[in-house]
Amino acid sequence: MIRKLILYSCILFAAFAAVVHAGYREDFEREFLTKPWAGEQVEESSCIGCHSFKPTADENVPVQWKMTVHYENNVSCHDCHGGDPKDASMAMSHQRGFIGVPKPADIPDLCGKCHIGILKHFLESGHGKALKASRNGPSCVTCHGSHKKGNYIQKAHIDIINEQLCSQCHSYDRAREMKQALFVVEKKIQEIEGGIDSLRKSGVFVDEEERTLFSTHAEFRALFHSVDVTLVKNNTDLFSQRLIVLEQKMRETFSELQFRRNFSAFLMLLFAGMGIILLLLPKPPKE
Amino acid sequence: MQRRKFLRVLLGLLGSGAAVSFAYPLLRFLAPPRTAAKQKSLVLSKGEIPAGEAKEIIYNNTPSIVINHPAKGVLAFTRVCTHLGCLVDYDKKAGRLICPCHAGTFDLDGKVMSGPPPKPLPKLPLRVEGDSIILG
């Protein structure tokens, strides 16, 4: 019997003795996850292959693109610059819509291909008109950046409006006034974002709330691009109302979570109480 | 004997308490309350929407749109884009519904033509009786 035991233990230890090197995780995942059944992997755009071979990090566009909010949302090179992402020979072909680096005056149309609502307000605004006249600036890239080092497109936020940026062309006074006008709604949006995050951590599925917040936020921001302070001030109440409704809904969710905690605590105490009673019931008589 | 009886009574009480604490949720679970009566119907007059035009309304607490299309007749959709929730606009010339946030485009059947929306735009049930358009 001991022999059998020793035999089996030996098999076990021999197996583990076969293990020496690290790198097993990569091997394992490569074996198990990169086959067809792991789901189709999103193919890397052909643009990335060539553009990764630039001498300095400054010009490594793919690396910079990976720092942007576009990357996080699967918006790739060809979505803005055109070209064929699947065929390297046609990656920069004008036939496939390639437009290369746009001139400043063409930038709004490039971004506006997807961000339609923003484009509409921008073209009507002082900024849009200034761009049309000077053919030089300000364009989307002026405030939001692109994929140049230190200026990657990020998720938009109120602090893009700052003295350093805006006073490049004019006095900061107007920008300050606009930032103040935006402040109320933006602050509320930030609070709600925090609340949604907290709900998500508590295990609630917050898809609907996120969408309502996104849609309200997006509409409000589109409005801002008109850089018309009166327009923003007139609409602040409307947007605040929508946000208050969302806040109310979230408050209800928080109190529901509290109720759940209390209810299950009550059940736990009931059962624990019964357990204690059972402990106190008479034991079998000792001899 | 006193103690044993007392403990048994207590046990019985807690046990029935536990049983009720499960029976009640189970009953509520099996028979959820009827949802607040959805807006039954909304009636519009055809005259409100000239041919080729569209009207934005609120139906069932959701922003919606009723379109009077020259070829396809009267159609109604919710305006909430299935991508991230922005409200779509009707493009008369192209005969499409377009979302201003990321250019999601829907045709007049609600089908996604281009852009990021993952699902078609929900249609609203309607019927036309004489001069009235009745939603729902």
Added chain:
Amino acid sequence: MSKGIRDWLEMRIGLDDLVKTNLTGSMVPKNVNLFYTLGFVSLVGYAIQVLSGIVLMIYYIPHPDHAFRSVQDIMSKVPYGWLFRQIHVVGSNLLVIAAFMHMITIFFMGNYKKPREMTWLGGAVMLIFTLAFCLSGYLLPWSQLSYWATTVVTSMPTAFPIVGDFLAHVLRGTEHVSGATLSRFFALHVSILPPLFLLFMAVHFLLVRRIGISSTPFGKSDEESRAWDRYQKKRHTDGYPYYPYFFQKQMFMALVYISVMFAIITFAPTLFLPVEANTPADPLKTPALIRPEWYFLAPYQMLKLIPNKFLGISIQIILVSIFIVWPFLDTHKEKNILKRPVLRGVFIALMCLWVLLMFWGMK
């Protein structure tokens, strides 16, 4: 009135005799300890899973387009849906713990030895069924966690040389994990495994009753001294009645189990539901850290460590087979593990290894 009912039943089925033979007259050995109740606790755990599962089935929709949504509706729209779902999720993990503890204590007390080999066999198979339940149930919410953990586990059979791909295909129903996989896992979880499990449980329980409870090997008992030449049910005339004394012990442990379950639901409701469990499955996006659930982590980590896939899976199958037929491999008469240092040492080492691998796999 209760006396009236008792008399009515007595006339028809001989209630008094039934109670005397099975409850008040059935004796358990004097030295039974709390660990002896773990089988009953597992039974209670399983019953809780069945009941909460049936309740959940009323609103769950086993189709990839609706599965995730239906589970979220149960959590947020259906009144008290959250309660039954949490019971099912937390209960499943606690059940695995209870089953493991039961198995470990049986092993330690040598209660798999003659005449109880069949009982152990049935129990080992039930443990495997329990893990199959866990695997199939894990996919049902159709979240990122579900989808990708299932993808990894169902590609493990591909390690087999000729039949590997075919096996994976049979498990999944299609090339990748898809709606077909969901359908067959749902069928497995809800209609194939339960009756099979019940069958094994019934046989297991009947065997325990027929053969009789064993006394612990620690301390004197008459069992070891008796010669093994014919069937003889254990009488334990010097023990105490099953009802009310041992029954009390069992109920106490069951209540501890349930209290722990509700403690987790109250104080750590997201313990078994991380953020990926609340994200709908996306076949095009593999999350950064895919891991099976904790009870599969040790075998998973072992597979990662052994460079050859086929060798890894074969070793695991060998280990599982040894586990199942152990009573036929260990026929040593000595039941007291305190007197068998080699076995004790190896077993404790294996357990520590398992725990170590589990924590390693968590990283």
